[in-house]
Amino acid sequence: xxxxxxxxxxxxxxxxxxxxxxxxxxxxxxxxxxxxxxxxxxxxxxxxxxxxxxxxxxxxxxxxxxxxxxxxxxxxxxxxxxxxxxxxxxxxxxx
Numbered sequence: 001x002x003x004x005x006x007x008x009x010x011x012x013x014x015x016x017x018x019x020x021x022x023x024x025x026x027x028x029x030x031x032x033x034x035x036x037x038x039x040x041x042x043x044x045x046x047x048x049x050x051x052x053x054x055x056x057x058x059x060x061x062x063x064x065x066x067x068x069x070x071x072x073x074x075x076x077x078x079x080x081x082x083x084x085x086x087x088x089x090x091x092x093x094x095x
Contacts, residue, residue: 050074053086061093
């Protein structure tokens with residue numbers, strides 16, 4: 001009885017956290033404006049920073065700039081008003 005519940009849960013977890021290629025292709029074809037993968041022979045990493053912004057953002061930006069690292073920042077809209085100076089730093093980081 002245990003296996004009847006365990007196996008489907010494990011399979012679902014694998015599909016969610018390591019989706020098969022056909023699922024990625026299906027989603028990519030559904031919305032071509034969303035980037036799902038980059039075809040390249042180079043070793044690359046996509047870096048996302050989900051920090052708000054927060055008091056840590058200036059330090060993060062400083063380290064990224066020092067090592068010439070590109071990143072995508074997730075910004076919580078309600079945090080923008082209280083961190084306008086950090087948002088300006090984001091803009092400088094992009095240029």
